[in-house]
Amino acid sequence: MRIYKSRAVRAITTAVAVGLVATGCSSDRDGGDAKGGDKDTFVFAGAGDPGSLDPALASDGETFRVTRQAFEALLEHEPGGSKLVGGLAEKWSSDEAGKVWTFNLRQNVKFHDGEAFNAAAVCANYDHWFNWKGTYQSSAVSYYWQTIMGGFAKNEDAEAPKPNYKSCTAKDENTAVIEVNEPSANLPGGFSLQALAIHSPKALKEYEKQDASAKGDAITYPKYSQEAGTVAGTGPYKITKWNKGNKEVSLTRFDDYWGAKAKVKNLVFRTISTEETRRQALQAGDIDGYDLVAPADVTTLEKEGYEVPTRDVFNIFYLGMSQSANPALKKPEVRQAITHAIDRENLVKTQLPEGGKAATQFMPDTVAGYSDKVKTYPFDTAKAKDLLKQAGEEKLSIDFCYPTEVTRPYMPAPQDMFELMKADLEKAGITVKPKAMKWAPDYLDATEAGSCALHMLGWTGDFNDGYNFIGTWFAGPDKQWGFKDQKVFDAVNAASEVTDPAGRTAAYQKANEAIMEYVPGVPISSSPPAIAFAKNVNPPKVSPLTQENFAEVSFK
Template sequence: MRILKSRGARMATAAVAATLVVTACGSDRDKGDEGKDGGKDTFVFAGAGDPASLDPALASDGESFRVTRQAFEALLEHEPGGSKLVGGLAEKWSSNPEGTVWTFNLRQGVKFHDGEAFNAAAVCANYDHWFNWTGTYQSSAVSYYWQAIMDGYAKNEDKELKPSNYKSCTAKDDNTAVIEVNKASAQLPGGFSLNALAIHSPKSIKEMEKQEATAKGDAITYPKYSQEAGILAGTGPYKYVKWNKGDKQVEMTRFDDYWGEKAKVKNLVIKTIDTEDGRRQALQAGDIDGYDLVAPADVKTLEDAGYEVPTRDVFNLLYLGMTQSKNKALQKPEVRQAIAHAVDRENLVKTQLPEGGKVATQFMPDTVAGYTDKVKKYEFDTAKAKSLLKGAGESKLKVDFCYPTEVSRPYMPNPQDIFELVKNDLEKAGITVTPKPMTWAPDYLDATEAGSCALHLLGWTGDFNDGYNFIGTWFAGKDKQWGFDDKKVFDAVNAGAEEPDATKRVADYEAANVAIMDFLPGLPLSSSPPGIAFGKNVNPPKVSPLTQENFAEVSFK
C-alpha cells in the first residue's frame, strides 16, 4: 500500500506470484439470509486518518481504501483473511501463454447501487475511462495505481510518462470481458485485484467525466464527486450515504440488492480518531465498536478486559532509509554497513512491536514469494560499526535523522519511540544524530520523497503477494528518496518485471534481494502484525494481512 504522496510514473506495484497462464475459481460467497445484528443496527469503526477520496481510482492510501472497499469491488479479490487471489466480480479468469490477453468470466445477476446492471460493457467503460484520463488526472498524485499497473494513458501529456501497457477492453458478450495489454507484466493479474481498479456503474462514470481534478503547484483539488456521496455507485455490500467531514466520518448503509451474502449490520460508520490513546478510550467508552492500529502495549490490556483483538499475519516492512545524495558519507558502503551493524533490531522488535513481529533481513517480509535466506546479514555489533566508520574515515560522522509525528502506521506503531531506539544505537557507535521531527502529512512525506532526509523511517504494506510489489516500489530506478544510481541493482530488481513464468520470476526476485542487500541502500528493520481491536459484543470479520477487512462480515453478539 502506497506510503508516499507521489512517485512519478515508474512502476510501483506487482502481481501475485502465480503463473500467467491460469484459470481460477472465484470465492464461495453465495447469496444467503441476512444475519442478526444483536439489536444494534450501526457498526462504528475508527481509523487513524481521514480518507482522501470516496472514488478508489483516485486513492492510494490505506485509510481511503478501508472506506472504498466496503462499497466497491474489483474483478479479482483476495481470499478472506489471506493473500491468495480469488474471484471478485469475475468468477473465473485466464490468460494466453504470453500473458497479454486476459479473459474474465463475470458474475451474473450483479447490480450497481444506482440500479444499473453489471456486465462486460461496464468493465470496459471503467478501464477505458481510466485509460483516457487527461490533465491533472494524469498526475501520479491522483492516479497513482493506474500508472503503477498500466503505466501511461491514451495520450500522455508528460514526457516522463511511459507508454501505456493497456491496449483495449472488449465485451465479448454480456458476461465475458477481455482485457489486452501490450506486453507481459508482473503487475498482472494482481493489479486486477486493486480496489483502485474497482468497477463503477457506467451511469456514474458519465457524471464523473463532467468534473475535473485541478492542481496549483503541489496542491491537488479532487473533483467534487469524490468528496461527497451521490454520484458514485459500486457493487459492494454497502453504499455511501454521507461523508460528514465535520465529524470526520463516512456513513454507509447496507445494499439490499447485493449479489452475495448481505451485510449483517444495517449501517456502517468509519470515522477518524488520530491517536492510539483516543481510539482505545473510545472503544472502552463504547463510542466505537472497533479500531485499527492498536498500540502493542494495549493488546494484553484489551484482551484481559474481554475485547476481541484478533491477530493479522505479517505482510509489511519498516526500514531505515539512507539518502546518499543528502549526506555524501552515506555514499561509502562501509558507512552504510556500519549503520546496519549499529542498530539492535532484535531489541526494537522485542520492545516496540506486537507479538509476532520479526526482524527484517531484506526489503520484503518472509511471507512474500521471492524472500531468500541467501542475503548478506548485518548482525548487531557496535564494535564492528565503530571499526567500519574508522576505516572509512568517518569516526565523527554526523547525520540528520527525520521521523514522523502525529501518526501511527501498520508497520510503525509508535514512530517516536522507534526513532529514539535507533538514534541511541547509532550514538553508541559514535554517530552524532540531529533529530528532525515532522508532521506526517504533508511535511514528512514531502521531505522524504524529495530526498531531504539523510536518515528516515518509512515502510510499506503489500498490495498482493509478489516480490516486485515490495522491491520494485523502491529500487526499480533512480529515486530521490534513496539518492543513488546503480545499474546492477536496478537491473536485478527489474529482471522479473516482464517475466511471464512465475517460477523464473521468483528466482529473479531472490537474486535481486541478494544484490540489494550487498549494495545496502538502506536497512530493513522489521515486519509487524498490525493490531486491530473490536468490542466485547462484536463478532469480528476475518482479519487481513493486507488490512483489507470486509465489514459486511461483522455482527453483534
C-alpha cells in the same frame, strides 16, 4: 498496500478525542442505548483519515479500508487469506504469453447509482485511468495505476513509466478483455487492487469534469473525491457522508447488492489517532472495534473479554534513504554505516507485538523469494563509525523525517521508533536533524518526492508475489530513493519476467541479494498487527492483507 501512503489526521489531544468518541455518533445509533442484535450501526476506529473517496487516487490503508466496503475490483482475495478469487469477474484467464486477460463477469450487478455493471463499464474505467492528464499523472495521485499498468496514453513527464496497458474490449456484455504490451508479475494480482476497483460509468463522466492540481509537493484532490454524493461502486455499502469535522465517514447498506447483504445497516469509520484513545473508546463502549492495537494492550483487552485477533505477518517496515535529498547517501559506505548503526533487534523487542521479527531484506519471510543469502548488516556502532571515516563523513549531518498523528500496522508508535533510531545514529557520530511532519498530506507527499533524506515508511502486501514488495521500489528509478543502479533494476525485473513459479522464486532471491548488496535503505522489521472488537461483536475474518470485509460483521 502501500500503507505508508496513508491519509491521516490532524492532531487531537486525548481529551478532545475522547469527547468526540463519546458524543460524535449518538445520532447514528438506535437511540444510543440499544444492546446486542438491536444495534443498526457499527462504529470502527482507524488511525487516520482517508485521503479520497475515489480509491484510484489513493495508495493507503486508511482510504482502502473505507472504499473497500463500497467498491469492488475484478478479482478479490479469499476471506482471511491471500488466495485470489473471483470478484466482479467470476472467472478469468490469460493467454500463454500473459498479455491478454479475459474476464467472465458477474451478471445482474448494479452500481449504487442504479447503472448496470457490464463489460463496457469495466473498459470505461480502464480507459479513464489510461487517459489521465496533468496532475493525475503524478505518482502521488496515480501510484497504483503506474505500478500495475505503467504510464498513460500520452505521458506528460519524461520520468513517467512506459505504458503497459494496451486496450480493453467489451467482447460481449459479460466478457471484458484487457490487453497489455508485456507480461507482468503484477498480473493477475493487480486486478484485485482497490485502486483498480470499478466505478459507475455515469460517475466517471462527473469525475472527468474535475481536475486535481499541485503546488510544489502539495496535491489538491478533486472535489468529487472529498465529499460523498458522486462516487458509486458495486459494494455491499454505499458511501453517504464524509464529516471531516468529526473525522467520520458514514456508509449505508446497499440493498440491491448482488451478493450476501451486509448484516448491519450502517457503518461508520472514525479517526482516532492514538492507540490509547482508541482503546479507551472501545472500553467505554463508544466504538465497536478498532485497528492497530498497541502491543501492550493485546493481553489486557483479551483478559477483559474483547476479541483481539492478530493478522498473519505480511508487511515490512524500513528506514528509507533519499540520495537526491543528501548527496552523502550516494556513498555506499555511508548507507552501510547507517544500516550497521540501527539496533533492529532492540526496536522489535521494545516496539512490536509478539511475533515481530527483525528484517534482513525488503520482504517478510512469509513471501516466496525471501533469501537466506542476502548480505547482512548486524548492529555494530564501531563498524558504523569506521565506515563513516572511510567515506570522509565523520561529521555527517542528516535530516530525518518522521510522521505525526498516525499509527500503521508496521509502525505502532512512530515517534518512539524514530527516537530509538535517532539515538542509535547519534551514537555512531551522526548529527540527526529531526523533521516532524503531519502524515497527510505533508509527510506522504514529501517522501514520495524524495525530499526526506531519512524517513520511516512501510508496506503491507497487496497480493502474494515477491514483485509486489521489491518491485514496488526497485524495478526502476524512484524519487523516494533517488538512485539509479541498473544491476538492481535488472535483477528485480528479471524476476518479474519468469513465469515458472520455482524459477520466479529463485529469481526473487537473487534480486533480494542484489538489493541488499547495494543497500538503498534499511529494512527494519515485520509485524503481526492486531485488531480489536467489542464483546458483543461477531468480527469479520481478519486478513493478512488488512482487507477486512465489514459486511460480515454482526452483533451478538
